[in-house]
Amino acid sequence: MSDDFSLRSCDLDKLNSMTKYPSIPTYHTLGDKGVLLEETVIFDGEVILTEKVDGTNSRIILLPDGNFVLGSREELLFAKGDLIGNPALGIVNSLKDVADSLPPSQDYITVVYLELYGGKITSASKQYTAEQRVGWRLFDIAVLTEIETLFAKSTKQLSAWRDNGEQLFLDEAQLNQTAKDYRLELTPRLAKVPVLPTSIKETHEFLLEILPKTNVALDAGAKGRAEGIVARTISRSAIAKLRFEDYERHAKRRN
Secondary structure (H helix, E strand, O other), rough: OOOOOOHHHHHHHHHHHHHHHOOOOOOOEOOOOOOOOOEOOOOOOOOEEEEEOOOEEEEEOOOOOOOEEOOOOOOOEOOOOOOOOOHHHHHHHHHHHHHHHHHOOOOEEEEEEEEEEEEEOOOOOHOOOOOOEEEEEEEEEEEEOOOHHHHHOHHHHHHHHHHHOOOOOOOHHHHHHHHHHHHOOOOEEEEOOOOOOOHHHHHHHHHHHHOOOOOOOOOOOOOOOOOEEEEEEEOOOOOEOOOEEHHHHHHHHOO
8 A cells, every 4th residue: 555655646634534533531421511420431441541631632644655744633734845834733843853753654554643732732831831831742543554445435434433433543552662662752651540430529539639730741830730631441442531620610510
């Protein structure tokens, strides 16, 4: 496929759709007006807890023809060799050199998902920096192998394929090894636990205990509040997010 694939002739709308990051469900189901429900995502086996960084979801798409494309969560912003890129959220400016340093993909498409944070990227940036510094952390990698089959689908079919969890993500061991190979820092690994608490109150207390402040502050003046945790199984068969904001809002509504 590497001999056949060409960025210049591929359908960019389809490339965008197949490489978007899927939404991560909340651990406790969100009900009306922000109230949490007791229903949770089910984890079968040991759970890895990582810090969820409050920034902007960014993609480095490594292609079989040696090119790369940079994207935000929703759109493609820049391709290798472009003279002008979309400046949205500072992604191109921050990650172009990173993408240039990564090895080319082989007979498949590799999608490197990074959280770009700090600077003026989100309203939470002050939690990570007082000097408008910018940082990034690797949080996931997907490998798309059946390229011809994927490009034969419509964008609507690709969206359904993605939302149905059909993207192939690296497991924890593969992700750790690739992070070393790429010389990229992962989102902080906080703990491995056999089970998560199930009640809303106990889960909130657990969050406060395990993540009292962010581990990715970029300078001493950062305010230090963390956004929350991403929980996943080692195989990544189950994944969920636990945000302080959701549990605080629930408690406020209940009171």
